Amino acid sequence: QVQLVESGGGLVQAGDSLRLSCAASGRTFSSYAMGWFRQAPGKEREFVAAIKRSGGNTYYADSVKGRFTISRDNAKNTVYLQMNSLKPEDTAVYYCAASNSRGVVTTAGGDDYWGQGTQVTVSS
Numbered sequence: 001q002v003q004l005v006e007s008g009g010g011l012v013q014a015g016d017s018l019r020l021s022c023a024a025s026g027r028t029f030s031s032y033a034m035g036w037f038r039q040a041p042g043k044e045r046e047f048v049a050a051i052k053r054s055g056g057n058t059y060y061a062d063s064v065k066g067r068f069t070i071s072r073d074n075a076k077n078t079v080y081l082q083m084n085s086l087k088p089e090d091t092a093v094y095y096c097a098a099s100n101s102r103g104v105v106t107t108a109g110g111d112d113y114w115g116q117g118t119q120v121t122v123s124s
Contacts, residue, residue, distance in 0.1 A: 002026045002113050004096050009118030012086055016122070020081040022096030022115055029077040030054075032113075035105030036070060036081045038092035038120075048094070049081060050106045059106055064090075086122045093117040 008020040024032070035050040049070035050059040058070050069082040079096060098113045099105045105112065 002029070002032060002098050002100075004098060004113055004115035006094065006096055006115040006118040009094060009120045011121045011123065014087055014122055014124050016086050017082070017084045018086065018120060020083065020094055020096075020118060020120070022079045022081075024077045024079075024098065026077070028100070030074040032098040032100050033103055033105045034070075034072060034079040035097045035099075036079075036094060037097060037108065038090075038094045039117075040089075040092040043092075045095070045108065047106050050104050051079065052104060057104075059104060083120070086120075088122045088124045091120060091122050093119050 003025040004022055006022050033053055036048040037045050038048050039045040047061050049068055051070045051072050055072045067085045072079040095117045096115045097105050101111055
């Protein structure tokens with residue numbers, strides 16, 4: 001079992017950058033594939049970015065490709081989401097998810113672990 005705590009959200013202006021962090025408890029972080037999702041008001045939760053256990057492969061939603069970068073530091077039990085060139089449509093609660101049963105977390109799975117989320121608000 002793993003517990004996830006997101007941080008780094010805030011209120012920024014369009015064009016600014018933010019880096020989100022997701023700290024995981026436990027000693028087996030490297031055995032979890034990690035993903036970032038977001039949910040805007042009135043919308044369904046959507047995939048943002050994912051990274052495999054080793055960090056060698058990353059995946060992005062088309063809407064963030066070229067602007068966001070996911071990375072992980074297995075020694076620090078942390079996954080990051082660097083968000084550049086933020087747009088008002090990026091406004092949402094951002095969640096990290098972990099799975100030790102799937103190789104890639106690009107969809108929400110029934111046995112995934114989730115953090116509590118961190119709010120990102122981008123003003124125009």
